[in-house]
Amino acid sequence: SQELExxxxxxxxxxxxxxxxxxxxxxxxxxxxxxxxxxxxxxxxLMMLQKGGEEKSHEKITAKLDEKKQQSSLHITASQPSHAxxxxxxxxxxxxxxxxxxxSLTVIP
Amino acid sequence: xxxxxxxxxxxxxxxxxxxTLSCSPISGHRSVSWYQQTPGQGLQFLFEYFSETQRNxxxxxxxxxxxxxxxxxxxxxxxxxxxxxxxxxxxxSSLAFSRTTIRxxxxxxxNGTRLTVT
Numbered sequence: 001s002q003e004l005e006x007x008x009x010x011x012x013x014x015x016x017x018x019x020x021x022x023x024x025x026x027x028x029x030x031x032x033x034x035x036x037x038x039x040x041x042x043x044x045x046l047m048m049l050q051k052g053g054e055e056k057s058h059e060k061i062t063a064k065l066d067e068k069k070q071q072s073s074l075h076i077t078a079s080q081p082s083h084a085x086x087x088x089x090x091x092x093x094x095x096x097x098x099x100x101x102x103x104s105l106t107v108i109p
Numbered sequence: 110x111x112x113x114x115x116x117x118x119x120x121x122x123x124x125x126x127x128x129t130l131s132c133s134p135i136s137g138h139r140s141v142s143w144y145q146q147t148p149g150q151g152l153q154f155l156f157e158y159f160s161e162t163q164r165n166x167x168x169x170x171x172x173x174x175x176x177x178x179x180x181x182x183x184x185x186x187x188x189x190x191x192x193x194x195x196x197x198x199x200x201x202s203s204l205a206f207s208r209t210t211i212r213x214x215x216x217x218x219x220n221g222t223r224l225t226v227t
Contacts (some may be wrong), residue, residue, distance in 0.1 A: 041220050043218040099152040
């Protein structure tokens with residue numbers, strides 16, 4: 001069964017627009033991780049959230065974890081072509097690491 | 110600090126053959142895990158090793174096996190290859206593993222090995 005649900009599955013945005021990707025779990029998460037992947041390559045670690053209500057930012061990317069630690073969002077401000085790729089959320093449930101299905105982001109110049 | 114290194118980058122094999130993939134973790138990382146990524150199934154956990162011991166295993170047939178050496182390097186083996194084994198195989202390393210303890214170190218991934226089975 002899919003532990004993490006991501007939405008939307010794909011996004012096409014104009015350069016400069018803001019966007020949000022969501023990640024939802026049916027279970028309480030010990031930790032929630034965001035990764036970015038270029039096609040056919042490995043995953044690049046973006047951010048890790050552990051505490052309910054936690055919010056972290058890096059450059060133009062902000063990630064939040066809700067109070068119940070079951071939902072996270074990734075927000076990109078003023079998107080650029082360099083933001084294009086596949087964004088995956090990952091979660092450590094204590095036994096193993098699960099990943100969401102991914103959100104494919106295309107940024108049109 | 111060098112990242113996670115996976116070799117080879119690409120492999121083409123025929124059905125029935127076996128294959129061995131290699132992974133060198135980041136220096137100091139003792140946990141190595143393997144994942145299979147396909148368009149249909151996404152990223153799926155294969156197994157994780159810590160201190161040369163398999164700590165957890167995903168839902169894959171016994172044809173998929175692995176091991177970890179004393180220097181934390183890991184290998185993954187797939188025997189009797191099937192067409193459905195074609196995928197990107199990713200290795201990740203981390204400082205810690207989570208079993209009964211909460212993991213507080215992220216996974217760091219290599220660029221993967223693209224396996225094509227014909």
